[in-house]
Amino acid sequence: MAAAGPSVFLLMVNGQVESAQFPEYDDLYCKYCFVYGQDWAPTAIVLSVYGPDVFGNDVVRGYGMVHVPFSPGRHKSTIPMFVPESTSKLQKFTSWFMGRRPEYTDPKVVAQGEGREVTRVRSQGFVTLLFNVVTKDMRKLGYDMGPVDSQGVSGPTLPQNVLW
Numbered sequence: 001m002a003a004a005g006p007s008v009f010l011l012m013v014n015g016q017v018e019s020a021q022f023p024e025y026d027d028l029y030c031k032y033c034f035v036y037g038q039d040w041a042p043t044a045i046v047l048s049v050y051g052p053d054v055f056g057n058d059v060v061r062g063y064g065m066v067h068v069p070f071s072p073g074r075h076k077s078t079i080p081m082f083v084p085e086s087t088s089k090l091q092k093f094t095s096w097f098m099g100r101r102p103e104y105t106d107p108k109v110v111a112q113g114e115g116r117e118v119t120r121v122r123s124q125g126f127v128t129l130l131f132n133v134v135t136k137d138m139r140k141l142g143y144d145m146g147p148v149d150s151q152g153v154s155g156p157t158l159p160q161n162v163l164w
Contacts, residue, residue, distance in 0.1 A: 009143065010136040013068055015129055018076070022125035025051050025061055030127070034068075035111040043068045044111045047127055049081060057099035060084075062125050065110045071145050075131040082121040 017030060028051040036043040049062040062081025069075040084102040086092040095101050104110065138145050 006137040006140050009138040009141050010134075011070065011138070012134045013131055015131040018128040018130045020049065020125065020127045022049070022051075022061055022081075025125075027051055028061055031107075033108060035065075035108050041070075045129070046107050046110050047079060047081070047129075048107045049125070049127065053096075053099060053101070055099050059099070059101045060103040062127070063104065063107060063110045064127060066129065069131050069133055070135070072133050072135045075133065076128065077131070078126050078128045080123060081125040081127060083124050085120045085122050087120055 020028065020030070022028060028049050031048045031050070033046050034043060035046055044065050044067045047062075047064045048060060049064075050058045051061045053059045060083055062083055064079035064081040066077045066079050069077075084104065086095055086102055135145060
């Protein structure tokens with residue numbers, strides 16, 4: 001009796017924040033959430049960076065988004081961050097004075113296209129993420145994950161006979 005092939009694939013992704021560059025700010029912290037479509041594809045990670053203002057209130061210092069890689073290996077992504085801006089000088093002063101800067105009620109809106117064209121934003125900083133991706137049985141189920149090297153491991157190939 002022939003053994004049945006795999007009916008599911010496995011995908012494991014782990015990662016970390018490698019660095020963040022927000023030249024004007026210290027004492028920052030990061031929150032994250034995942035946004036995904038039907039059948040978990042395409043999956044994105046949304047970052048929200050917060051820090052204290054001059055009054056000690058936690059305010060948003062940046063939002064950013066990147067799609068989670070599905071190909072095996074180590075991946076590095078540098079994400080440009082942005083913050084929503086008030087539309088008038090009066091709103092800007094009032095929000096600064098009250099310690100209630102503009103922010104999204106749901107950070108997942110960063111990963112969606114609808115309604116973002118009417119939001120005024122300003123670029124502010126970068127966050128670099130490292131991802132480590134391991135897969136199993138994706139190729140057997142018909143997913144193309146890149147070339148296969150001589151050891152049968154999928155992923156990017158390295159040039160031969162090169163001294164590093």
